[in-house]
Amino acid sequence: MLKKTENIWFDGKFVPWDEANVHVCTHALHYGLGVFEGIRSYQRADGRSAIFRLREHLKRFIDSAKMVTLPMPYTLDELTEATIETCRRNKQRGCYIRPIAFIGYGALGVAAMDNPTNVAIAVWPWGAYLGDDGLNNGVRLKTSSFVRPHVNSQLHKGKVCGHYVNSILAKREALLDGYDEALLLDTQGYVAEASGENVFCVVNGIVYAVPQNGPVLGGITRDTLITLARELGYEVREEMLTRDTLYAADEVFMCGTAAEVTPVRELDRRVIGNGSRGPVTERIQARYFDVVKGNATDHDEWLTYYDVEG
Numbered sequence: 485m486l487k488k489t490e491n492i493w494f495d496g497k498f499v500p501w502d503e504a505n506v507h508v509c510t511h512a513l514h515y516g517l518g519v520f521e522g523i524r525s526y527q528r529a530d531g532r533s534a535i536f537r538l539r540e541h542l543k544r545f546i547d548s549a550k551m552v553t554l555p556m557p558y559t560l561d562e563l564t565e566a567t568i569e570t571c572r573r574n575k576q577r578g579c580y581i582r583p584i585a586f587i588g589y590g591a592l593g594v595a596a597m598d599n600p601t602n603v604a605i606a607v608w609p610w611g612a613y614l615g616d617d618g619l620n621n622g623v624r625l626k627t628s629s630f631v632r633p634h635v636n637s638q639l640h641k642g643k644v645c646g647h648y649v650n651s652i653l654a655k656r657e658a659l660l661d662g663y664d665e666a667l668l669l670d671t672q673g674y675v676a677e678a679s680g681e682n683v684f685c686v687v688n689g690i691v692y693a694v695p696q697n698g699p700v701l702g703g704i705t706r707d708t709l710i711t712l713a714r715e716l717g718y719e720v721r722e723e724m725l726t727r728d729t730l731y732a733a734d735e736v737f738m739c740g741t742a743a744e745v746t747p748v749r750e751l752d753r754r755v756i757g758n759g760s761r762g763p764v765t766e767r768i769q770a771r772y773f774d775v776v777k778g779n780a781t782d783h784d785e786w787l788t789y790y791d792v793e794g
């Protein structure tokens with residue numbers, strides 16, 4: 485269950501959590517055209533709170549809307565201000581932040597060119613997406629029978645609400661089959677991404693990331709980890725991967741704002757590496773947590789600090 489907070493920013497105003505509602509005939513509810521973001525803020529080791537890579541997330545939010553021809557009534561600066569204020573008002577020292585924009589109430593029928601766009605920003609506390617045990621010991625993955633749609637069928641660089649039906653089908657299938665998460669391949673059979681995470685593997689000390697030119701979200705955590713891994717001295721290659729490469733890899737891990745850096749200990753009943761969090765994954769994960777919520781200050785450009793009263 486969501487842990488509700490006090491106020492949601494909704495079309496430019498703060499409204500109580502329970503009153504941030506829309507009509508059942510809202511267009512997006514029927515056809516799925518909306519865009520969203522997932523952002524985290526953390527309370528850092530020094531006690532201050534900071535939102536991680538806020539501008540990049542909100543830029544992607546605006547770009548996603550543009551890709552799907554959804555008019556976005558707010559600027560990057562307005563959304564930035566609104567996001568910070570939503571964290572502050574709700575006295576969240578560390579939280580998950582969910583901006584969403586969608587086609588609102590008006591006409592039904594697919595195009596509905598003149599319906600308004602509604603925009604909301606909600607925040608709430610959200611722990612480890614795939615569990616604390618998953619972060620420490622790794623999760624079990626299943627290659628999905630569902631495939632990531634062709635790059636001309638969905639606009640994968642956009643974080644589009646309706647795209648997530650494909651993710652839900654894959655994730656539910658994986659859970660029903662007793663796994664923790666689904667791995668989706670592309671229409672050619674190459675590794676795309678997990679239902680809500682980008683995928684990496686480690687072979688002979690080299691870090692491999694699935695390239696961005698396929699049907700995958702351009703993950704901000706993925707970009708962060710490539711930067712941090714290179715700073716740690718690892719060679720990082722962006723190459724198409726096949727499932728057999730993952731089966732035989734020394735380490736596999738996934739990343740996303742919600743999932744952070746989650747090791748994979750098993751894929752399709754093949755134990756990956758030593759069957760727990762591998763050493764390279766552990767180093768990159770530790771560095772990630774140090775940057776987002778620890779003592780590291782060498783990536784301050786990624787942090788938007790804000791004050792919480794009381």
Ligand code: PPE
Binds near residue numbers: 678703705739
């Ligand atoms: N791929 C997909 C399909 C995806 O949904 C996410 C984020 C990523 C990759 C990683 O992107 P980034 O957060 O920029 O590193 N998934 C979000 C939603 C999860 C949810 O269940 O809701 C998230 O991590 O916030």
